[in-house]
Amino acid sequence: MIDWKTIDTVLLDMDGTLLDLHFDNRFWLEHVPTHYARQYDMSLEQAKTELYRRFEDRxxxxxxxxxxxxxxxxxLDLLTMKRELAHLISLRPGAEAFLAALQRSSKRVVMITNAHQQSLSLKLEKASLGQYFDLMISSHQYGFAKEHPQFWPALQADIGxxxxxxxxxxDSLPVLRSGQRWxxxxxxxxxxxxSQGSAKNTEEFAAVNDFTELLPIE
Structure with missing residues (x-):
């Protein structure tokens, strides 16, 4: 699928790409509403309705x-709540083998994630990914999410x-389209x-599930 001779830099997302998105979906769609309902004395259904609307707005x-x-x-103390579910943080199929192969190659490997720095730190603590990257960048450093066109010039100016x-x-189609436009x-x-949800339609983009589909790396 990839002509590795034409690639110098590999940019990798974290949540839903290297890490199973089950942790984040369970946290935001179930765990947070449960705590929110308890804190504000409402039903779980009411909490989900309110929170899902607020999430969608942003x-x-x-x-x-x-x-x-x-x-x-x-x-809410979200970082403490994330730690309550930290046992669900796990690598996706073939991710570590792929990262190890990249490390043995001459490619520059850069994580670019929309995850907040505290979330990033927790996930690196649980999944031990840091050793495989030349750089790890949170979009919060630039003030623009990866969906935003200004993220990419900021990235280029920063790391060349x-x-x-x-x-x-x-794993995000809007993010991939933003990168494509750049x-x-x-x-x-x-x-x-x-891993606990259904497969998604990746529309115009080629897709993988297991990273070993992209090996070997030349």
Missing amino acids: QGQLEWYCLDYWQAELK IDPKRCLFID GIAELIAISHPD
Whole structure:
């Protein structure tokens, strides 16, 4: 699928790409509403209705991914609540083998994630991914989510990459389209980001489920 001779830099998302999205879906769609209902004395159904609407209002914006923003909005200790579910943080199929193969190659490997820095730290603590990356970047460092067109010039100015010699793998179609508009040459989606959910339609993008489908790396 990939002509590795044309790739200098591999850009990798974290949640739903390297890590199973089940943790995040369970946290935001079930765990947070349960705590919110208890704190504000409402039914779980009422809590979900209110929270899902508030989440949708911020979808694709940096606030949607910002732990500080939601802690202030909801008056909940979200980091402690994340630790309650940390046992669900796990790598997706073939992710570690793929990262190890990249590490043995001459490719530059960069994580670009919308995850808030505190969430990133927790996941790196549980999944031990840091050793495989030359750089790890949260979009919060730039002030723009990856969906935003200004994220990409900020990334280029920061780390100096040639989009025509990049591979970018992400589970979000809006994010992939944003990278495509910026000029990234090779883009791959994830067909099954949540192991407990159904496969997704990745539309115009080629997709993988198990990263070993992309081996070997030359």
